[in-house]
Amino acid sequence: MLNAVVISVIVMVVLSLLRVNVVLAILFAALTAGLVAGLDVVETIDMLVSGMGGQASTALSYILLGAFAVMIGYSGITGFLVRLLINALKGKKAFMLLTIAGVASLSQNVVPVHIAFIPILIPPLLHLFDKMKLDRRAVATSLTFGLKAPYIMIPAGFGLIYHGIISGEMQANGMEIAITQVPLAMLLPGLGMVVGLLIAIFFTYRKDRVLTPETEVESEIAATSEVEKQSFTMKHFLTIVAIIATLVVQLTFDSLILGALTGIVLMFGFRVVPFKQGDHFVNDGIKMMGMIAFVMLIASGYATILKETGSVETLVEASTAYLGNSMLLAAILMLLVGLFITMGIGSSFGTIPILAALFVPLCLALGFSPLATAALIGTAGAIGDAGSPASDSTLGPTAGLNADGRHNHIWDTCVPTFIHFNIPLVIFGLIAAMIL
Numbered sequence: 001m002l003n004a005v006v007i008s009v010i011v012m013v014v015l016s017l018l019r020v021n022v023v024l025a026i027l028f029a030a031l032t033a034g035l036v037a038g039l040d041v042v043e044t045i046d047m048l049v050s051g052m053g054g055q056a057s058t059a060l061s062y063i064l065l066g067a068f069a070v071m072i073g074y075s076g077i078t079g080f081l082v083r084l085l086i087n088a089l090k091g092k093k094a095f096m097l098l099t100i101a102g103v104a105s106l107s108q109n110v111v112p113v114h115i116a117f118i119p120i121l122i123p124p125l126l127h128l129f130d131k132m133k134l135d136r137r138a139v140a141t142s143l144t145f146g147l148k149a150p151y152i153m154i155p156a157g158f159g160l161i162y163h164g165i166i167s168g169e170m171q172a173n174g175m176e177i178a179i180t181q182v183p184l185a186m187l188l189p190g191l192g193m194v195v196g197l198l199i200a201i202f203f204t205y206r207k208d209r210v211l212t213p214e215t216e217v218e219s220e221i222a223a224t225s226e227v228e229k230q231s232f233t234m235k236h237f238l239t240i241v242a243i244i245a246t247l248v249v250q251l252t253f254d255s256l257i258l259g260a261l262t263g264i265v266l267m268f269g270f271r272v273v274p275f276k277q278g279d280h281f282v283n284d285g286i287k288m289m290g291m292i293a294f295v296m297l298i299a300s301g302y303a304t305i306l307k308e309t310g311s312v313e314t315l316v317e318a319s320t321a322y323l324g325n326s327m328l329l330a331a332i333l334m335l336l337v338g339l340f341i342t343m344g345i346g347s348s349f350g351t352i353p354i355l356a357a358l359f360v361p362l363c364l365a366l367g368f369s370p371l372a373t374a375a376l377i378g379t380a381g382a383i384g385d386a387g388s389p390a391s392d393s394t395l396g397p398t399a400g401l402n403a404d405g406r407h408n409h410i411w412d413t414c415v416p417t418f419i420h421f422n423i424p425l426v427i428f429g430l431i432a433a434m435i436l
Contacts, residue, residue: 026299051301051303070281104142115399118396186432242267246260331376335379343387348382368433
């Protein structure tokens with residue numbers, strides 16, 4: 001329990017729950033991890049800063065996507081979507097939430113843009129959510145489900161990458177499993193997330209929720225929605241062209257940065273937005289996505305400290321010493337270790353290689369089948385992605401839902417997603433490990 005991972009994650013969670021700014025919470029957690037691991041303050045800061053570059057590309061792409069999203073909002077094209085939803089979904093909260101979860105799911109495989117769609121789709125809908133008295137915690141849960149469940153269950157897009165990492169790392173550590181078998185192993189844990197989503201929509205957050213009085217920003221969004229009630233124009237058509245071009249460039253070159261830059265240049269080039277207001281759009285984009293970008297930079301530095309000091313390996317090795325020959329106890333402990341590691345690192349994909357190297361020999365010794373081992377490693381990597389203050393599965397939804405300053409990252413996104421997804425993942429992952 002004195003391991004740097006455990007102590008630093010507890011520090012991060014406690015500070016976050018006390019409403020300390022998430023950047024400061026992660027920074028203090030990183031300092032704690034370094035000090036517990038035997039580094040001094042200067043060494044810890046140096047390692048933190050050196051590791052921040054690991055997410056520099058992602059951070060820059062989010063800033064550019066924020067500016068592009070502001071331009072799209074300026075064009076008025078989102079008004080048509082808002083009016084369509086108002087007419088089609090009056091009073092149909094559950095259908096609205098399931099639709100949002102479905103759209104988010106498509107962003108992981110059919111059109112693999114990850115969280116890039118959130119700042120474009122969600123802010124214009126905030127006024128509609130408030131008119132419907134829709135609980136934004138339910139929206140956050142739906143978005144996080146769509147960002148996470150597909151890569152757990154579906155072998156396409158990001159899911160194919162995730163399953164490939166699981167299969168490849170298991171084989172590299174001495175246990176053969178075909179990549180085509182991994183979806184079967186991850187089916188039960190994924191169904192656990194479906195159960196969590198349905199509980200959130202139909203039980204936990206089904207009641208009306210009225211937020212505090214409108215802020216200036218929210219009023220501007222509402223006013224913009226009124227202005228957008230106009231006929232389809234050439235400006236709207238050119239905006240759609242820019243969006244499609246952005247998607248094509250991103251998928252062709254596998255670069256969010258190039259995609260976002262393409263969209264921004266076309267919006268200026270088509271004169272959809274005035275060039276002289278460029279500073280305004282970029283500043284608003286930074287305002288919308290700058291927080292998530294900087295959190296990811298700090299989180300990358302924090303993850304570097306945990307990895308470079310050997311704290312993750314120490315945690316796993318110390319935990320396995322208490323297992324004996326109990327497969328049930330081993331499965332529970334592996335899932336909990338995965339929770340702490342992913343909560344700290346904030347990346348399921350980055351956690352798998354670490355877990356596989358240490359869990360595969362243990363699973364071989366205890367007699368777990370390849371399918372059960374894949375379920376344990378895949379679930380242990382996924383647990384903590386939802387609910388982590390540093391994960392883009394929570395930062396993305398917050399960036400969209402907090403466009404009017406009335407959505408708290410920790411209490412309105414992290415806590416709801418932690419409860420509704422991590423608990424089912426532990427239960428269903430444990431069942432999968434025992435029956436496969």
